[in-house]
Amino acid sequence: MTKAAALEPAPVRVRVCSVHPGAIRTPMTAGFGDAYTAGQAIPRFGEPEEVARMVLFIVTDANLLDGL
Secondary structure, X not given: OHHHHHHOOHHHOOOOOOOXXXXXXXXXXXXXXXXXXXXXXXXXXXXXXXXXXXXXXXXOOHHHHOOO
């Protein structure tokens, strides 16, 4: 779906990205134990800050991340 969405604006240099982070530690997942993530590629809950930094990296120039 992301690739299809990216095709139309590509000629005018517009990028389309998609983020699918998996299990993230939030108040909504507070009751889930470690067994919930045991079968995942990275067997732990991610932190919201990790997702935020990844999205920031995707949408900005690399030099803007210096010092973060």
